[in-house]
């Protein structure tokens with residue numbers, strides 16, 4: 001069967017200005033005039049496949065390259081090397097085709113905060129070329145399921161809670177019927193109840209439409225709960241890729257029960273205090 | 281034809297969105313409008329002599345103020361469109377939609393033109409209601425054609441300016457403001473360019489607005505015919521025809537550059 005997403009040696013390097021905090025005033029001035037750049041390997045030659053209908057989790061600490069990978073897939077960044085295909089279409093050469101098949105929810109809801117939910121949805125629907133009647137009936141179904149009272153939908157989004165905004169963002173993404181949905185930390189910063197509701201919603205929608213989902217998170221429970229397979233990413237590299245159960249058994253010694261959290265710390269070499277464990 | 285129709289309907293996404301935003305911040309819109317009306321009136325009063333004469337001078341100033349009002353709004357709305365989406369945090373959402381960049385930019389320009397036209401008409405009514413302007417001999421049609429042709433150049437320059445924030449977030453927007461100020465200075469909006477120092481006059485030659493104002497004043501004040509202002513019209517058309525594709529090309533390159541270097545957005 002054809003993959004929903006194929007990633008082959010995908011690589012992205014950023015060049016960021018190196019900060020000079022010490023040294024004489026003169027040398028700092030010099031550094032300001034001629035900035036030095038250092039390379040950050042945000043995504044370091046990743047290769048993986050995602051099957052249609054799968055929920056694929058990418059679990060990693062802050063700065064590990066999750067968002068960069070999502071942006072490469074969503075045609076917002078050009079890979080330096082390697083190739084990424086969405087349902088067979090190349091994200092660089094066939095950008096336009098890929099864009100028709102995907103949608104993305106970012107950690108910040110990315111709305112016009114002064115506009116209402118309905119106005120934002122209308123904008124999205126027009127961008128994606130949906131006709132008015134179709135999207136309005138569908139939106140009302142989705143929004144009702146999310147338990148959003150209709151008068152809230154006409155208030156500026158900035159007056160709604162973050163949980164509410166994030167749910168509308170997920171609803172907006174599903175409205176365009178993406179075959180591949182990219183969720184970049186969709187529940188980060190949400191309270192436990194909103195978190196649950198967003199997770200439920202994603203599961204239900206996947207059930208309903210068979211959407212393939214790539215989800216990044218640093219929430220272990222979320223990954224465990226939603227994902228069919230999980231890749232653990234650190235410094236732009238996958239340090240493991242398996243089913244949640246598989247990951248746990250990799251780390252578990254003599255059949256003891258381990259949580260995904262323990263797996264994560266074992267694989268990324270980080271302890272809870274953030275110190276790096278020694279090699280042995 | 282069907283294709284064009286569909287793309288135009290998509291462009292309308294931007295028009296609707298921006299007018300919704302105006303509705304949301306209507307209070308500010310009214311404030312800015314009042315400010316613009318007052319500003320235009322004060323400029324027009326400069327032309328009036330204490331004995332009530334000087335209607336010609338008033339018309340001279342009013343033509344400058346209205347044209348500049350329209351063209352600067354047009355330039356501004358186009359130039360700031362990207363910066364604004366970046367500020368709202370929606371730029372990635374808008375740019376990853378399956379919409380041709382041309383369609384997006386046409387939407388931006390349509391909105392800018394509609395918004396500029398509405399504002400200009402309101403100011404015009406305010407001016408006409410206070411001043412007794414004699415437009416009896418004016419060639420209004422020629423004036424309108426001048427305006428349309430100049431719009432092309434301003435959209436072209438606006439597109440290039442819009443691309444700047446894609447390459448450098450803050451400096452790009454600052455550069456757009458400086459550019460606008462420079463055009464205002466050298467194009468003879470409120471005075472004849474001949475009063476400028478020689479080096480500024482050299483700059484005025486490369487500003488499309490110089491030709492706009494000269495031709496529009498000829499049409500409104502001197503009842504010039506189309507053949508009288510033919511040279512200026514040709515220059516305006518030619519710059520527009522060159523600048524719009526150039527603006528689009530610059531924008532596309534800037535977008536690719538942003539996608540390569542990660543300048544579109546970093547956080548999240």
Ligand SMILES: Nc1ncnc2c1ncn2[C@@H]1O[C@H](COP(=O)(O)OP(=O)(O)O)[C@@H](O)[C@H]1O
Nearest residue numbers: 014042062063064065066067068542545546548
């Ligand atoms: N647009 C960008 N420009 C420069 N550096 C970036 C950019 N985006 C990400 N980075 C850097 O790349 C690394 C990975 O970042 P990111 O993909 O955002 O991680 P995550 O989403 O896992 O927190 C970080 O070191 C980050 O600073």
Ligand SMILES: [Mg+2]
Nearest residue numbers: 066067185548
């Ligand atoms: Mg991130």
